[in-house]
Amino acid sequence: MVRTIPVVLALVALSLAGCASSTPPLPPSARPFDDVRRVLVVPSGGESAFAVVEYSAEPGRTFDEILKWIPWQPYLAALRPAAQLVHRGINWALEADRAATATARLQGISPRSVVAQSMVRTLETTGWFDEVRIIEREPTAEERRRADAIVRVAVPTWGLVRVRDVEAGLLSGFADVRGQMAMPGTGVVLWEDSQDVTSPEQIPVETFLRDRDFARQEMMVVLERAGQRLANELLYSRSAGR
């Protein structure tokens, strides 16, 4: 019995050591596409949802404090999930209200179009492509025939997010974007990636909700940054594995 203890401990150590092993970030899926010269960029993926995400710990923590005073365990077990639901409900309502105000300020901006345009500009500056063109609809048969690849760009979510714990009221613009490049005709996917893009700057949320021009300017910067990010990842994957 005693002799088995070191063996068991060694096995536990070996199995746990795996938890700390380095896990490199997953690279975007890609195959080499050095021969792609003519690219069509198509904004796609439907409407983008605007969100204000503050990760507020209140009123949940206050509920927890109150629950601590309840001595009866059966009540406590029943009330805790209810408190979590109320917490989520209150924050959802607050954030939805702010998101609705912000959406009104940003009327007319098409996130996927702005991202696609920025992506096109970034790809053009490299000189790697003969033609990079954006089209705001599905390409015709002739356009498909002429293109080496079609890049589809989607922005499922954009908005404001809290990025630091200590600074309440300061949020950063964000855009979660997806891109996929495929060959017309065969549909072979040459590259696809998704990026959570966050503005390096923090801005006061109240000013954002009050000042239409400021809000539009901030979100345009974030969307353009998202287009550059997506383009940079595409460029980085061009010679994937070579």
Add this chain to the structure above:
Amino acid sequence: MRRQHPARIAVLVLGVLTASGCGVKTAGLDVRYPEASVTRSLLASAPPRRVEVLPVADRRADTRRIGTREGSDIVTSRPVTDIVGEALLLEVKKNGHTVTGDRKDVILAGAVEEFRLDVVGGYSSRQYVGRVVLAVTLADPRSGETLLIRRYVGISRRVVDKDSDNSWRGVMDVALARTMHDFATDPELASVMARLLTAFNP
């Protein structure tokens, strides 16, 4: 049969858990830029150059930690400047340039201006935000003239339900990778590298 003292077993188990590095800890994140994921990019469009890469400077406001979590410091297992310097060397070499201090065509100086991990604590979940800001300067070795100054900002966000050093490291790995990819695909940087007069052909 002699009985093992329960306290001794407990100490042994704790020792094993500590040594294994599993679970939440606030020290020694092994942030790295894996060589296997480095590919030739826009930086390779410049003709092969002889580049002197200076040791990366640390210009962070707080050089002791990369973040804090519940009062404890979050630090990396190696100096931040080593992590970023290694990544820079990998990119320069992979893109066909020679890293050397001899007969150099250009001097590349990097400085880490930010390398931080923020944890935004919600009620039932947490968001990690990793952020790397790298300033890069290219200089002419003969005249000392600055040819280009660029800043690359890599940010990564991730929401998790449970704290773990693996998640922290993953967020920082991605932030670093994004910074390096922006560096390697910067058309202005590639353009300056392409325009350089070489030491062999002044």
